[in-house]
Amino acid sequence: MKRLLRGTTMHNPQQQHALMAQTHTGTPLALAPSLQNLASSPTLAINEAIAARRAAGRKTIHLGFGEASFPLHPMLAEALARAARHTGYAPVLGIAPLRAAIADYLARTRNLTFSPDSIAIAPGSKPLLYALLQVLEGDLLLPAPSWVSYAPHAKLAGRRVITVETEPEDHHRLTPQTLANTLSYARQQGANPRILIVNTPSNPTGGMFTREDTEAIALWSREEGITLICDEIYAELAHGWREHVSPAQFYPEGCIVTGGLSKAYSAGGWRLGYAAIPINAMGKALMKALGALASEIWSSAATPMQEAAVTAYHPNAELTAYVQASARIHGHVAFRLYEALTSMGVLCPRPAGAFYLYPDFTPWRSALLERGIATSEQLAQHLLDTWDIATLPGTAFGEQPEALRLRLATSMLYVPEDAQTDDEKEKALWDLLAQAQKLSQDDVVNRILLEIPALERAQERLKEFVQSLGN
Incomplete structure (x- = not known):
């Protein structure tokens, strides 16, 4: 019976119906309990x-x-046209030229050190954020307010979401003291917070961490052994009066940086994103797990999009x-x-x-x-x-x-x-x-x-x- 339940084919229809009667009750198309209250984004x-x-x-x-909502730059449109005939599957974690271009881009524009082998490509950074919560250990510390999909991602991944409250009077500033208080309370309640997601510049507030706050949050995360995921999808869209600084500058061994084409290049429909993973033993293990998960879900990002994206991440004045x-x-x-x-x-x-x-x-x-x-x-x-x-x-x-x-x-x-x-x-x-x-x-x-x-x-x-x- 155990082997039959794992998928051995039955050639006798009566046997099939009898087994289904023993193992299958309820209504066809019934929803999984974990999804019954899930709403659209x-x-x-x-x-x-x-x-x-x-x-x-x-x-x-x-x-x-x-x-x-700006028009796509003609250089990217032309790059996609050239790549359109390349319809084969790409490597699960992305094509080598794009991974190398993104590693170089992060070094050039944000002073971050990642190797091409530590860059994962996916159909948007959104599935990567969800996949990271699937493969990382622990519950999620999540500042409020935060982007609409972080909490649903965590819940779908079976993680508890521990809300880190911020004060509107302080422009929703995130501080190590607030994080420490929330962490202590969560542990008293039996949670296991091991992950923190931050988004700077922020959706929904439009705010951006100062350099001092960025460093303080990164160093607190290091002291507590917290994996820090920094969603930097808006990094290129700083308004100029405050500098964007990545937490990965101060915590390179424990900070994952995500980004993509959708905001800076007005290419949301291209669905092309990346995650940059620390270069260490744990980072290599994480990349292996991420690749395995990706291979079972999205296989690879679209090959033409990846090839066109190489142009976006190469140095180009225009x-x-x-x-x-x-x-x-x-x-x-x-x-x-x-x-x-x-x-x-x-x-x-x-x-x-x-x-x-x-x-x-x-x-x-x-x-x-x-x-x-x-x-x-x-x-x-x-x-x-x-x-x-x-x-x-x-x-x-x-x-x-x-x-x-x-x-x-x-x-x-x-x-x-x-x-x-x-x-x-x-x-x-x-x-x-x-x-x-x-x-x-x-x-x-x-x-x-x-x-x-x-x-x-x-x-x-x-x-x-x-x-x-x-x-």
Whole structure:
């Protein structure tokens, strides 16, 4: 019987039916208990909801989805066209030229030392983050707020999620003392925290660690024997007034760095990401386990995408200028919306990278309660239903329901509303990138106002909403 259950074929149909009757009860297509309460990613869900609203003719200010929306650089499009005929499977952990290019890129741009053999390639950094939580030991320390998928990844991997609370008054700053207090409490409760995920620049806040905080968090992780996963998908999109520093500079033996093409190169649909693993015995064992898991799930990232990505990570002045122009636009727009919000009295950390803001509407709690709004989810729904403003609630990022914070993503505001065709949209975006050359680093903080009608409409609509709440 044991061997039969492991897959030996039965040639007698009566035997098959009898065995199934003994071993199989319940309803066909029944869900696994661990997935019965799993919801769709809030970021993807809001994007699909906005598409449906717009298809129905309802104009919506799209602050809900964080997608870098600039046109793909022609050099990358040409590289992909050249690689399109290469349809064979790639090595599980990636093609050698790409792994070497990424190792060199991290050394050149972030002063990090990784070997090509310590770089893993996947169809996006998202599956790599999930895979890492599958193969690493221990439970997860996760700051709140954090990106929407870290906690579901951990739960799917059977890890406990230990929330590290941060203070809005301190702009959600993560400190060794907060980490130490959370770690101590978690251990008292029987958890085994061995992993910490940080994201700098941050989704959802747009904040970025200072060099001092980066070093302090890295050294604390080393002292406690914590594996530190640093999601640096927005590293290239620092706004200029604060330097991006990777924790791996201070904790190279225990820090894993992830990244990809989706944000810096506006290539989210390419699904190409990487993880850089420490160069030591444990790192080699981790790479072996990661490769084994990948071989059973995604086999390899798409070969043409990998070959085209080599171009993105090789030194190239034209591509560097493209990324820098993108970062300037992201910073310019995010700062203008930040200034507009704070001028209304909204509490909001100043964004330092990426294209996000994380405003807090606590000053209007009483006025919101009078309208039946007590949670961030209710607030986000009210803004969508009544004001045609799409946002995401703080609960999507691990916050308590009563925290009246929302994430606003500015990257979908760049396309003029009257641009109908793909060609019109692309031309408008290239024109905007060209205007970025007018922006010096100081101009990111508003000395020049680029003409972005959707941003101005978002500012006006948010102002009308706040004014409707009274003083």
